Amino acid sequence: MSEKIYGIDMGTNSIKIYQKAAGVILHQKNMIAMVKKKEPLALGDEAYSMYEKAPKNIEVKQPIVNGVIADFTAMQTMIQLYFKGMHGKKFAEGLAAGGNAEFYIAVPSDITEVEKRAFFDLIASSSLKTKKIRIVEKPIADALGAGLDVMDATGRLIVNIGADTTEISLISLGGIVQSRLLKIGGTKFDEAIQQTVKKKHNLVIGMKSAERLKMQLASGIKEEEEITYDVMGRNLITGLPNRVTVTNHLIFEAMSESLSSIIDAIKFILEKTPPELSMDIMHDGICMTGASTHIKNLDLLIQQETGLSIMKMEEPELTVVKGLGMIMENPDYERLAHNLQDSDFH
Incomplete structure (x- = not known):
């Protein structure tokens, strides 16, 4: 029987929840659609399907921006509704009344104490009253979920390139020796593609279209062969719908500055x-x-620039939440989870 012990990874792009003895029970887009800014209409993947398509009275938003909580109320609403959806009204009321659930929350390491506290308060002040809330630094959970031994005296370098941020961390003896958080990730790549297509083709495209171009054409290394992909948008001059053909070389040009910044941070x-x-x-x-x-040849770029071998994961987006699961399931990892007042967490 599954226990009421949960690990939550609230990423910019997606939210993942792990339940002890049950595994990953939720993996959805971290988006919420609100009617008149207060009534929740849709969550997760359903809300994402409305993104860039909703009328003015429906706001589709991401509560997490650059790895931290940007809209506390929206994120808290999502968490509460997810539990009601997963377990039904009776279970949600039981949590609120009994207060016997435990939560392990993953947070970026290189953020302020106030920003870390917000993740704790999100659960503590919700209707999901609990008996214990523990904080786990994301790079530690990430490394565990990637299969690395973080407890010994061996140095491990882990580079997490997410939606809004890239977190580069050096880990040893269960702690973080060095870390750096960049506000560069998949969304930054998409924005750069948007701007480049606009400049080159006079075509305004949405973020979803930019993401499709990235998935189809992006590469960490400039490829000799030219690959093309058609994209629809609005012509900047005529204002009419239009279709243009975009090349992989243009996408490489759009992303090159952001990729260089990631390489520089790794070298730092x-x-x-x-x-x-x-x-x-x-x-x-x-x-x-x-x-x-998942971007093609990104590992090859980092390998060429650093001279180091690269280890990639089959499901790189799930390593953090799987690492939380390992901490919850294995008592040997208990010291990797902290109360906010723990001196070794600050």
Whole structure:
């Protein structure tokens, strides 16, 4: 029988929930559609289907921006409604009345204490009253979910390229030695593609179209062969719908600046790495996680620029929530979860 112990990874692009003894029970887009800014209409993938298509009285929003909570009320509403949807009204009322559930929340390491506190307060002040709320630093959960041993004295370098952020972390002995959080990720790539297509073809396209172009044409390394993909949008001059053909070379040009910033940040962390841990990284290489690592040849780019081997995951978007699950399931990892007042968490 599954226990009332949950791990939650609230990413910019998607929300994942793990239940002890049951595994991953939710993986949806982290979006909510609100009518007149207060009535929830749709959540997750259903809300995403309305994105860029909704009338003015329906607002479709992402409650998490750049890895932190941007809309506290919307995110809290989503969490509460997800539990009602997963378990029914009776279970949700039982949680609120009994207060016997436990939650493990993943948070980025390189954010302020106030921003970390917001993740704790999100659950603590909700109708899902609990007996315990623990905070886990995302890079630690990420590394565990990727199959790395984070408890020994070996240095592990993990690069998580998500929707809004890239988090680069050096881990040893269950803690973070060095970390850097960049406001660069899949969304930044999409915005750059939008702007480049607008400039090159006088075509205004939506974020969904830009994302499709990225999925079809993007590559970390410039390819010799030209590949094309047709995209629909609004002509900037005539104002009429139009279709243009976009090449992979144009997409590479659009993304090159952001990719260079990620490479520079990885090199910065490597330069700050203590010599003994540098030896470990030379031996084991870099572990890449996050949904944006699906971009073709991105691993090859990082390998060429750093000279290090690259380890990729089959489901890079799920490593954090799986890592939370490992902490919940294995008592040996309990010290990796913290109360907000723990001195080693600050």
